[in-house]
Amino acid sequence: MKYVALALAAVAVGTPVLAEYPERAIEVTIPAPAGGGTDTSARKLGTLLEEELGTSIAVLNVAGGGGSVGVTQFMMQKPNGYSLLATWNSPITTVPQVQQTAYQPDSFTPIASTSETAYTLCVKPEFPAETGEEFLAELAANPGKYTYGNDGIGGTMQLAAERIFQGEGIEAVAIPFGGAGETLQNFLGGHVDIYGGSISPVLPYTESGEAKCLIVTSAAAVPALPQAAGLESLGMGDKETLLWRMVLAPAGTDQAIVDRLAEALEKTVNDPSYVEFLATKGEVPNVVVGDALAERLQNEYDALAIVAENLGLNQ
Amino acid sequence: MELISQIFGGVFAFGPIAAMIGASILGVFIGALPGLNPVMAIALLLPLTYSMEPLVALGMVAGIYNGSMYGGAIPAILLRIPGTPAAIATTFDGFPMAQRGEASRALKIACWSSAIGGTASAIALMTIGPVLARATLYFGPAEYFWVAMFGMASIGVMVGKDAVKGLMAAAFGLLLGTVGLDQLSGTPRFTFGEVWLLSGLDLIVILVGLYALPPVIALAEDRDLKGLSASALKLESVKVPWGEVRSMVPTWLRSSLIGISVGILPGAGGNIAAFLSYNAAKSTSDDPESFGKGNPLGVAAAECGNNADNAASMIPALTLGIPGNVIAALVLGALMIHGLQPGPQLFHQNPGLVGGFMVQMLLTSLLILAVGGAAATRIFAQVQRLPGVMLVPMILVLMAVGVYVINGRVIDLWVMFAAGIAGYVLEKLDVPLAPIVLGLILGPMAEQSVRRALLISRGDPTELFTRPLSAVIALATIGLIVWPMLRAWKRRRA
Amino acid sequence: MTERRQDIILGGVFAATGLSAAYIAAGYRGASGIYPMSLGYVIAILGAIVAIKAMLRGSSEPREIIRKAPQALLTVGIGAIYLALVPILGFYIASALLVLTLPAALGFRRLLFTFVTAAIFVGIVWVIFSVILEKPLPMPVWISY
Structure with missing residues (x-):
């Protein structure tokens, strides 16, 4: 009723006065x-x-x-x-x-x-790569072998990843999930090889060593993920997607x-x-x-x- | 020891205690009023709590969540209107009991069963939560597909008189579940160019219409001008004899286990916990025919199952940082706003807060006995003393406001109304409504998981059966279908 | 109407719904179309079975759909008018009108009782949704600017 009264008052005065x-x-x-x-x-x-x-x-x-x-x-x-x-x-x-x-x-x-914030791509500790460069090389060497979870077909996460992959000629299988939480669950359970999503859900698992994040989709590296390479250092700073x-x-x-x-x-x-x-x-x-x-x-x-x-x- | 005193010291302060009691009463009402549901209430209230003491805020969440799961049973029993989606199975036996004049008994059983389910679930959360959470990680898309199938198998108990019509209803529910943007390909399906349909048909909107409008029309047809007198209500406290309580123990155990198992699976959702518990109670019963005609065990199973889902649904959220449903997501959001980082370390970051919330889930389950049994049930029963013709427009208004605030659009009101009229006609033609709802709930989960599983296996369908866990659930599903048939066959021979 | 004729119509309606759904879904890309298309066919087949079963051995007993037509139709009709009025008169005015008129239309003659109950009820809804929860509800057209 508060609003009704205010609205009535405004109508009475005439057009709304923006100063207020x-x-x-x-x-x-x-x-x-x-x-x-x-x-x-x-x-x-x-x-x-x-x-x-x-x-x-x-x-x-x-x-x-x-x-x-x-x-x-x-x-x-x-x-x-x-x-x-x-x-x-x-x-x-x-x-x-x-x-x-x-x-x-x-x-x-x-x-x-x-x-x-940036998106990140993370893998299990046993994945045969330790740096962003090795990661991309491994993906490029095995087209169609790895699956990566993302937030949905045509979502920003997928386009951010594909923007990087297309530059390197990489083919990976996109598995769309309902959100980062679902992607994380399937990544931790080993149902997909690569976690693709925002940083905060996966962050505790990098600290516990269950995930290693090798790439962030920002040009600069992210302090919270020291192992992950920023795109600038991989020579594709122009492919940044945040x-x-x-x-x-x-x-x-x-x-x-x-x-x-x-x-x-x-x-x-x-x-x-x-x-x-x-x-x-x-x-x-x-x-x-x-x-x-x-x-x-x-x-x-x-x-x-x-x-x-x-x-x-x-x- | 220090940890325990820290947790209990935090919970047993004036603020959190008052919040739990107040929110439990509020929760019972939210659950009881058709159109209002706990997800909405918690989503609306949580932002108001950002500036509050965290344990007060979380106490409110726990109270509303547990209270509303029981509250949904009140109109389910008295009016055959499930107050929340999880109370649909409660109507099956609760309303026939009320028609027999045993409303009070049914309410009491619902109250006790809710409290027991909630308590069992909270104990699971506090003790084996982290272990259970790790186990859920083994559930990949293939397993989720079978979980959905397992849920669909419980349709058997709700097809009613005519099995073909029941299956038709289920298939129709599955079809309704495909409306909207397909998550895996981005294709809009059955949206007819309407943008609001991209997000699919909202379960609550359909449910409110389908389940609340037919009883409202029936109320108008009764044309009750007087209202029930206090004596006709028969709501004086009835004693449930000890023998009957004992006979419910196996049902409570079974339903608690089912509710907890369904609850910990992220995304599986609590609505099916009640269905599965009800199904299990019916198929293990010596007298399955009595279900649907006012068997108290049916009420006990459904209500115990839906409350046992609650605390368990917090397990993946609190231990892994993976919210399994909207309420768990809201709780994680609230914890983040208070500076916590969800993940495996959550408990260690602030044991007083996270442990305190677990204790609150337990305490609010027990509070159902106090506020649900006495105050709230009695107050709500007073509403029934209003003449039926007055209740008709009031329920309509509550349905409208509840549906409107979900998405803030008028078109949802018409979707609700259309679903209601369809529900009224279909029911009269012996087409059961529950399979439609079950299809709507489980359809998207089944379809998306199977397609994800096939994407991962690069199109190889054997993966659906050969993974050890998926094979187990697949066999359990088949067992669930075959078991009642076997028993029926045996009985006929005997 | 007899049960047989009702079930024939019911089965027919579902069969038609299923077939049109299958027809629409056939146009969808790849995997996103297969599932709804098969569902459409399943519904069509089950609908056909319902209709055929009714033709062969449907009971010719009448089955009531509307128990009391005047009350049911009044409720549905006034309910529809209410929903149509919500965006025009705003939620609260439309709701107050509904609570005042529908009982009267159903034959309730205690006007004072109706009036007091309506006022209390709309008041409670207003306190919950507009004061405590601050949810925006439809406003009358002449106020929204």
């Missing part, structure tokens, strides 16, 4: 199920953002279609600053390659990216609102408590706003389009 933004609750759509990586990151950020903006934030999880269901549903929202999308990059830059989606990377008003998260608004959102939100996000993402939280998941804060963010989305989209095309996955 935000004057009611903000609804954040998360195109992933509750409890996942994007969900926890966004919810934690939401609690900080509530304080910063002085309004409450309601979260709506709409999972499915690799994120496209939630994003498409979000497209119907009004660009009034009260509907935001907290997503990772896959639904925006990867999914449109393999599905018919009603949106493109430029169908939104970008607000800010928040954090990022897992990163962002907040978007519907196209046509007022610039004043975008600026207000970007400023609030920049502050909350770099809040020590949030940075510490990100660290436990192997993520680092990285705020990119405005046109730079739009450009980042478009570049990634174009690069992955080539990979998808080579795989014959594209629509």
Whole structure:
């Protein structure tokens, strides 16, 4: 009723006055199920953002279609600053390659990216390779022998791996699973040879010696995985594919609102408590706003389009 | 010793205790109200707890989870509306008991069975959890396929009068399960260009419609203008005689084992634990014909089984960092927000917190006896004193709000409504509804696992039978189908 | 309608559903089509068996589908109107109207009782979903801006 009253008041005054933004609750759509990586990151950020903006934030999880269901549903929202999308990059830059989606990377008003991490490829300790280079050589020497688990056909993880493999002429069998947890389970049980997924689930197993991670998909190496080579050191720094998260608004959102939100996000993402939280998941804060963010989305989209095309996955 | 005092010291503080009691009562209500379910409630409440003391937050999760599994039995028994998917099997015998005027007895059995299943499961979590978790790693795609088949075999007990119609319903459920984006190829199937269908048909949306709307229409047809009087409710405390309690012990043991086994398998899901327990109770019974007609053992098996799944489903999450269901994922998320790193070292990182949560799973199972048996059941029974015609729109509103908040879209309301009308008609035509739901639950798991297994074996189907573990489960599945037939044949000869 | 005719129609509907599902699934790429296609055929065969069984030895006893047509149809009809009104009037107004009108339509005449119960009930739902859980529910069209 609080909102009803506020809304009635706003109607009485006339058009909403932006100087007062935000004057009611903000609804954040998360195109992933509750409890996942994007969900926890966004919810934690939401609690900080509530304080910063002085309004409450309601979260709506709409999972499915690799994120496209939630994003498409979000497209119907009004660009009034009260509907935001907290997503990772896959639904925006990867999914449109393999599905018919009603949106493109430029169908939104970008607000800010928040954090990022790399994907990694890990093997069992007995795998005949100790470095990233040896790993790729072993795969190249045995086309079609090894299976690697990933987050789903045409998902960012698969495209990130294939982007590396295609450069080296490697053929490995992709086994799609429902998520990193499922991939990890099948990797630990020996049902697939290679773990492909985000870093944080597999991290404890590298420490216990049950997994050795030999490659990360970022250009630079990742401190938490000392054995894994960054792509730069393998001479393919341009093949970097990251897992990163962002907040978007519907196209046509007022610039004043975008600026207000970007400023609030920049502050909350770099809040020590949030940075510490990100660290436990192997993520680092990285705020990119405005046109730079739009450009980042478009570049990634174009690069992955080539990979998808080579795989014959594209629509 | 120090560890134990650390764990119990943390749990037996005012905040966590109050949270557990409050959340258990809340959980019973969430489970009891059709449309509300524990996953939704925990997902909605957890963010509110990020700033709280971790053990208070986890106590709330444990209370809601265990309480709601029992709560689902209340409308299942009184109205034949399962409050949660896991309570479908409870309706089979619970509602006939209520019609016989034994509602109170059925509720009491459900309450005790829930508490026992939950307790057994929590003890498994605390003692052999890590060992069990390692064992689940041997389950690859081939084994998961057979687990799904094992679940499908329990359709036998729910096909009803006409086996062909039962199988038809099951196949239809499997077909509904294929709607949406195929995870293994990215092909959209039966989506007719509708984006909201890409994620498939939401189980809860279908279930609420299929199972809640027909009883609501029946309530309207009854056109009860007065409401039940307190005496007609017969909810005074009934004593369940000792002999009957003893006769349930084997059922409780069996159902607890089944619930725990299903619970520890990531992704297998608790909804089938109740079905499997019910199936096992029926096929080992000397009088299988009495099931479905108000056999108390049916209620005991289903309720014990679905609660025994709870704590066990936390085992892979807490010991391996692999969440087996949404609630386990939410708990891991909550632990991460409090700075813990899920994985094999989780317990050692903060034994007070992780061990405390295990103790809370145990305590909230026992709390079901207190809050479920007395307060909550009585309060909920008061609702039945409202005239039936008033209950009709109220249940409709709860169904609508529950379905709407899952995905925040109006179209789901119509899916629910359509499923409900279909359910009403199908039931009258002797087409059982449970196989449809079972197909919807297990179909995606069966299809995806078998296709993954074939991808891994490069298309060689013998892999499905020759792996030792898959062979064992395959044989068990066949046994599950053949065993009741053998027994029936023997009985006929005798 | 007799049981026989009902089952013939039932089997026919399922057979048709199965066949059309199989037809659609035949167009899907590779492995993703085989499973739904075979399911479609299985449903079609089982539907046909139901229909044929009914033709051969179906009982000609009538079997009721709707026990009390006026009440059942009223409930379904008003329920459908309710769902249609939710996005227009908003969740709370539509729900209040439903709780007020449906009992009356079913013949409940204690207006004060209905009114008080409806107010308490909608109040509880509002407290749970809008105050405690802060879930956005459909708002009236004239308020969303």
